[in-house]
Amino acid sequence: MLENLPKTYDPKDFEDRLYKFWSDNNYFTPKVDKNKKPFTIMMPPPNVTGSLHMGHALNNTIQDVLTRWKRMDGYEALWLPGTDHASISTEAKVVDKIKSEGKSKEDMGREAFLEEAWDWTHLYGGRIKNQLKKLGVSCDWSREAFTLDENLSKAVEEVFIRLYEKDLIYRGNRIINWCPSCTTAISDAEVEHEDSHGSIWQVRYPLKDGSGHIEIATTRPETMLGDLAIAVNPEDERYKDLIGKTAILPLVNREIPIIADSYVEMEFGTGAVKITPSHDPNDFEVGARHNLGQCIIMNEDGSINEKGGAYKGLERFEARKKIVEDLKEGDYLVAVKDHDNAVGHCERCKTIIEPLISKQWFVKMEPLAKPALEAYYKGEVNFIPERFGKIYTHWLENIKDWCISRQLWWGHRLPVYYCDSCGEVIVSRTPVEKCNKCESDNVRQDTDTLDTWFSSALWPFSTLGWPEKTPDLDYFFPTDVLVTGYDIIFFWVIRMVFSSIEQMGEVPFKDVFLTGLVRDSQGRKMSKSLGNGIDPLEIIDEYGADALRFTLLTGNSPGNDMRFYTERVEANRNFANKLWNATRFVLMNLQEDIGFGQLDLESLEEEDKWIVSKLNKTIKEASDNLEKYELGMGAQRVYDFIWDEYCDWYIEMVKSRLYGSDENSRLTAQKVLVYVLKDILKLLHPFMPFITEEIWQHLPDSNQALIVTSWPKYKSELEFEYSENSIEYIKTAIKHIRNARAEMNIAPSKKATTIFVTKDDVVKSYLENGKRYFINLASAESIQIHDNKDGLGEDNISVVLHKAEAYLPLKELIDFDKEIERLEKEKEKLDGEIKRVVGKLSNQGFVAKAPEKVVEEEREKQRKYEEMLDKVLERLESIKNIK
């Protein structure tokens, strides 16, 4: 009946097979069942361009732990997977690809380019899904979504139109971040600021009336081509007389006014600022206040346009160089100084961003941010760890309108149409062929697409069928927890929250669990360019998915970065191996057909009750840990129970019964071994799904798959205090005896009669019941229990215990000097403990103010240690006398 496990643990033997088994049986697919509670997680959709990296492995492992646990705990657990079209990233890759084939976007045209992009998506989009499966993710592939799916696109369009109709989306001429390489506008969040060492140039602009000049300072000299004014602070005495005068823009010879604006800081630079309204956000504001108009001097690719006169056609940094040279030549350049400032780069391609004025579409953020902040302050959204709430509130409190239009082709096209006859702007759910104002058919759709985050902002409900009122949406929304990296709080988390509040009327998730970064062993960020990335698939291939998962879950805490060491994976693989072998031991000692259903509490022996009681506590504590998202602590607790309690102690203690002649005792031991093992597998399953399922299916009476069994429950009737005390006493005694023997260099093969001397009835009962443990685990030949040590002689090793003393008569082996040395060491230890306890207890404040329980514990310790010290001293005395 019992099929034995292979001798060695090899995850390759079963991981893929089990994934298929779960999948084929639809265990990942929850039903809409009103009698059960739903539990929902939306997987942060990886980009179709990507392949699995450690970051994915980490957050998907966490999601899988939560999902598997909740599924076992009786919930209809939905973990919905999917992928993101990742507009700008994917487009860049496709552009590169066609470029290598000698083609360009423009040559191909929109239709053909999109076909290429879809081909790319189909080719690479599936790759990461298969990689995720290797990790063991129990997500519901039948509900898989893609941001460009028809229904998700419909959701995007619907949201755009609703926001437009509420005046929350508008089109306007504003300063945006322009990437000359991607040739598109990007949002503020997509700009990375990087400190750089640069220069600041001081330039003098002559005054028109010939009365002198005014000096300005700039870090971007090329933008002077677009200068429309010079601004000074109205309070600045130095420039008071110049306000209202006209200056001549060098090299261009444009006449520009000198204006006063309090935005200018007198202390900075020269106190006079050139104003370039079309190429700087602050200047834009100043320009608007003073009606300066606009002067755009750059093309899409960042080169200087016809407004730049002689500099036309130069790339922007070439132009800078040339302009500085010319300024110098014309004696306009006063000084060049070193200057540090933060330069904005495109998050995708790292090109330096050019702020410039452009007509784009924006989401008006303030009305959306407000409820999102309120939701947080009302506790509707919680961050784990809490500190990340500050990032959330800080961003929302300082929010600016969100530029959502992109000059890209891969993505959701704006549902906006322009009439070229009358200029009407039409936003429509259906294609527009005729202007609804002038009835002209001279109508065209906007060629822009939406920021990729616009669609991912809707992920928690668009994936469930919104705007349709689907049963899924009704049942599974709002979701329970979002698991993601702290680096996309404002890209994604915030946008989901306000989108959800706006469209659904409630927050999309209750908890946000934030993961840190997985770094290499030297603490560096893993990156392609550094070549220090560790491929999760290679790790899985070598050590198995379970070991990788366990490594990612333990040894770090939420929101903190972690370093990845293959040594840790190896250690966790060893743990899996330990469990594997423990199971083999259990299986090879089972008799057939004894029935492993219920535990018969009446027949349990001391160590049985002890392990059951310990298991019971572990169930409670591990469940509490999971409840509080303390996944690493929960995993560690289960690990410790398995290795320290079950393997190192329980199995060892029970061996004599398995090999013994007492049939009832033997069968009880077998039953308890299986009983505890089954709960162990359940507790470990969310963390290590493969090995636990594989073992489970080899156990007797386990017809149902482990993945859908029930999570163990704490039961107060399974607490056995006496047994716990008894076994813990025995464990301590065994450790002491082992220690003494090791220190005396007495090999375990040299067995000795062990004589316990005690007057304490409770200890006597512990020892009486525990005789066989000493024989098996402490190299005892036989056990005697005496009331006093009369007639024992002195040729013994003495092991001092609490309320007892153990004697090992090993006459010919005893080296009295060593024995004295060992006892002296013991004495020192006890002296130290007593000193600490007495110190504490002689502090009146402590005795008076500490809780009675704590004080009594300390008193008890004092009695215990003094009692033990007495015996050590007595022993030392008598042994010295012999010498």
Added chain:
RNA sequence: GGGCGGUUAGCUCAGUUGGGAGAGCACCACGUCGACAACGUGGGGGUCGUUGGUUCGAGCCCAAUAUCGCCCACCA
């Protein structure tokens, strides 16, 4: 400029209501005894960055400070 985090054993890190400092790896010694050498047993190793405060009691709370790191920010 603003905000946040780390600083605990040789290394990497846990330590969540303040009550005798833990794990893994590494190291030393012994061991192949009928699950496991991917192992067992025993051991060494820390004034928890520094200073001050609160408290009977601080790795944990408060205030400074040092140092490393991260995030945000339109000073030309």
